[in-house]
Amino acid sequence: MIRVVLPYHLRTLTGVDGEVLLEVESPATLGAVLDALETCHPVLRGTIRNSITLQRRPFVRFFACKEDLSHDPPDAALPDAVAAGREPFLIIGAIAGG
Amino acid sequence: MSQIRVLVGTRKGAFILTSDGKRERWNISDLHFAGWEIYHLKGSPAEPDRLFASQTSGWFGQMIQRSDDGGETWKPVGNEFNYDGVPGTHQWYDGTQHPWEFKRIWHLEPSPGDPDTVYAGAEDAALFKTTDGAQTWHELPGLRGAKGHLWQPGAGGMGLHTIVLDPNRPERIFVAISAAGVFRTDDAGQTWRPVNRGLKSPYEIPDPDAEVGHCVHRIAIHPSRPQVLFMQKHWDVMRSDDGGESWREISGNLPTDFGFPIDVHANEPETIYVVPIKSDSEHFPPEGKLRVYRSRAGGNEWEALTNGLPQRDCYVNVLRDAMAVDSLDPCGVYFGTTGGQVYASADSGDTWNPIVRDLPAVLSVEVQTFP
Numbered sequence: 001m002i003r004v005v006l007p008y009h010l011r012t013l014t015g016v017d018g019e020v021l022l023e024v025e026s027p028a029t030l031g032a033v034l035d036a037l038e039t040c041h042p043v044l045r046g047t048i049r050n051s052i053t054l055q056r057r058p059f060v061r062f063f064a065c066k067e068d069l070s071h072d073p074p075d076a077a078l079p080d081a082v083a084a085g086r087e088p089f090l091i092i093g094a095i096a097g098g
Numbered sequence: 099m100s101q102i103r104v105l106v107g108t109r110k111g112a113f114i115l116t117s118d119g120k121r122e123r124w125n126i127s128d129l130h131f132a133g134w135e136i137y138h139l140k141g142s143p144a145e146p147d148r149l150f151a152s153q154t155s156g157w158f159g160q161m162i163q164r165s166d167d168g169g170e171t172w173k174p175v176g177n178e179f180n181y182d183g184v185p186g187t188h189q190w191y192d193g194t195q196h197p198w199e200f201k202r203i204w205h206l207e208p209s210p211g212d213p214d215t216v217y218a219g220a221e222d223a224a225l226f227k228t229t230d231g232a233q234t235w236h237e238l239p240g241l242r243g244a245k246g247h248l249w250q251p252g253a254g255g256m257g258l259h260t261i262v263l264d265p266n267r268p269e270r271i272f273v274a275i276s277a278a279g280v281f282r283t284d285d286a287g288q289t290w291r292p293v294n295r296g297l298k299s300p301y302e303i304p305d306p307d308a309e310v311g312h313c314v315h316r317i318a319i320h321p322s323r324p325q326v327l328f329m330q331k332h333w334d335v336m337r338s339d340d341g342g343e344s345w346r347e348i349s350g351n352l353p354t355d356f357g358f359p360i361d362v363h364a365n366e367p368e369t370i371y372v373v374p375i376k377s378d379s380e381h382f383p384p385e386g387k388l389r390v391y392r393s394r395a396g397g398n399e400w401e402a403l404t405n406g407l408p409q410r411d412c413y414v415n416v417l418r419d420a421m422a423v424d425s426l427d428p429c430g431v432y433f434g435t436t437g438g439q440v441y442a443s444a445d446s447g448d449t450w451n452p453i454v455r456d457l458p459a460v461l462s463v464e465v466q467t468f469p
Contacts, residue, residue, distance in 0.1 A: 009133060009158055013174065043174045047158040051178055059157040093157040 002033055002078075003088040007060075010048070010091070014041045019088060028083040030062065031074025048091060059094040101468040102424050103168065104432055105149065106440055107136035110458035112151060114169045117453075121430055121444040124453045130172065131163065138205050138419055138462040145213035146466055150232055152203040152218070160202050162218075162232050175232040179203065179220055182239035188222065189250035198222045198242070205419060205462075207261035211268075219258030223249060223275040225287065238287035241273065245292060245310045249278035252313050252332075259418055260317050264324045272327065272342060277302070277313035280329070282342050293342030297331060315358045316418045320367035328370050328397070330360040330418070335372055337397050348397025353384050359421035363446060364429045368396040371423075371431060371447060373416040382413040390433070392447050406450030407441065414439070419462040426467060434460025 004020040011017065022036045031054070038045050045051045048060050054074065056062070062069040065079045065087050081087040100119030106112060111134060114127040130136075131153050139151035147168040153161040160179065163172040179200050190196035201221045209215035218226040218235060224242055226235040249256060260274035269286040272293075279294040292309045303311045313332035320326065329336040329345065334355050336345045349355035354374045363369035372391050376384045383389060388407040391400040414437035424430035431443045438457035443450045 007157075009155065012132075013158075013161070043161075046160065046177050052180060057157065057159060 001085045002028055002036070002082060003085055004033065004037055005088045005090045007091060007093040009093065010044060013043050013047065016041070024083075026083070027077045029075050029077055030069060030072050033078065033089060034074075061092045061094050063090040063092055064088070100426055102426070102430065103141070103466040103468070104422075104440065104442075104453070105139045105141065105169070105462075105464040105466070106434055106457065106460060107139050107151070107419075107462035108434075108438070108458040108460050109135055112136040112139055113454070113457060115440065115453050119426055121424075121426075121442060124442075126454050127169065130169065134161075135202075136461065137202060138464075140206050140208055140464045141466045142208040142213040142216075143210045144208070146468065148208075148213050148231075150206045150208060150216055152206055154202040160200070162203070162206075164232050176228065176234050179218070179224075179226055179235055180237070181224060181242075182237040186242065186246065188246055188256065189248055191251070195247065198224070200224075201255065202257075204257040204259045205261055207263060210263060210265060217261050217263070217271070219261050219273065221255045221257035222251075223256045223258040223278060225258060225261070225271075225273055227287070238283075240283070240288050241281060241290045244281050244290040246278075248310050249275060250311065252276035260314075262317060262319055262324075262327070264319075265321045266324055270324075270341075272317060272319075274314040274317050274329075276315065277332075278310050279312035279314050280317060280327075280342055293338075294345070295343065296338075296345030297336065298334065298347075299332065302332070316360050318360050318362050318370070320362045320364075323367045326367065326396075328360050328362060330357050330372055332356065332378060335360065335397065348393070350393070350398035350400055352391055352400050353389075353402075357416075358418040359416055359433065361421045361423055361431070363431075364423045364425040365427055366394070366429070366446075369394045369446070370397065371421065372400075373421070373433065375415060381415045386410055386412050388412040388414065388435075390431070390443075390447055390450075403443075403447040403450070405448060406443075413437075417461055420460050422463045422465040424465045424467040426469070430465065432463050432465055434463045436460065 002022045104115040112130040137152045142148040149165040151163040185198035187195035205219040207217040214231040262272040264270035281290045297312045315330045325341045327338045337348045387409045390403040414435035421433040434440045436459040440453045
């Protein structure tokens with residue numbers, strides 16, 4: 001299972017308290033995880049990436065295993081530790097704004 | 099006993115304020131949508147416990163929320179606002195053309211007769227419509243065909259902020275856009291044309307006959323007389339008696355004719371309200387005195403309403419969507435400030451009291467009257 005940690009406001013939208021657990025077929029790519037997340041929680045469509053272009057929203061970032069994956073292409077495989085569920089995939093609201 | 103429900107959108111969430119018809123004691127709801135900007139929320143006239151809210155975030159984009167129980171509970175509904183076809187371009191700050199990009203919904207206008215139909219005004223400026231209770235939205239693209247390539251953003255963005263539905267002619271709609279002007283359709287949104295003749299913007303637009311490019315801040319009508327429109331422009335308070343075909347200035351003796359909101363008394367179509375703001379460079383009341391100005395003559399002759407409003411050291415602003423009236427007699431008038439106060443008058447503006455003082459900056463105020 002892939003473990004996804006949502007930022008506070010998206011946890012509120014989804015009603016999720018804690019991590020989201022997703023079944024994603026191998027290879028677990030960034031795009032596949034986001035697809036699975038939006039299928040599991042349709043309310044998230046448009047909040048993390050543009051629902052048409054699938055471009056990441058500017059103030060949303062992706063981290064895992066102490067690495068910034070925000071600029072990785074959608075077909076990039078996630079780290080093995082994330083795919084194996086040992087480490088979470090973090091979706092972060094960038095530190096910006098007031 | 100009558101009931102009043104005031105819907106307040108703020109920079110950090112929404113509040114619902116309720117009172118009986120005396121409008122003396124108010125209940126303040128808990129904070130809804132904590133931490134999100136609520137640009138606007140408004141109830142359906144056809145089904146008043148159905149409310150729609152525009153919930154936005156610089157991080158997570160646009161959500162639309164709907165309540166079917168007067169704001170007790172909410173559920174997210176459709177948030178896909180896709181421009182029709184190839185979006186095209188509009189005028190940019192440097193004179194070049196810039197692609198249309200959706201940013202947020204500024205204003206929601208529910209249909210007076212159908213609880214499933216709502217219009218939504220977007221930044222970058224466009225008009226969207228739902229006919230399924232906000233599950234799905236589609237653009238009325240004819241609007242952007244009305245010289246859209248010449249529209250340009252104001253300092254606050256290129257927002258479609260005002261939607262006025264003609265209660266007598268469902269096929270007639272007015273919208274206002276910053277900084278493009280007023281546009282009217284007479285065929286339910288298929289085709290549009292600018293209706294800005296008489297607006298003067300000499301500092302922003304050298305061409306005195308420019309059809310578009312005017313920074314209209316707000317327009318308002320009285321439902322009994324929808325051919326008469328009142329406007330607060332960037333500078334100038336204006337009036338049209340012919341459905342927007344021509345405009346004339348009615349600023350009269352106002353201390354400054356800059357401002358954002360304008361509204362019409364519910365029971366007196368010639369009584370209108372504005373909140374003068376010092377200038378486009380200084381968005382606060384002149385002399386630090388918060389004064390609503392009322393004209394009972396449809397403009398030109400204005401009186402300051404100050405009783406209960408701070409008359410020193412006040413430097414708040416009142417934004418374009420942050421004033422509303424109820425329909426009781428005497429008419430109640432309400433406005434919210436960027437300082438987080440919501441003021442109410444239960445006597446058409448003669449006296450004012452704060453309903454609440456320390457909210458986040460108020461973006462919008464709407465009122466529902468339950469007679």
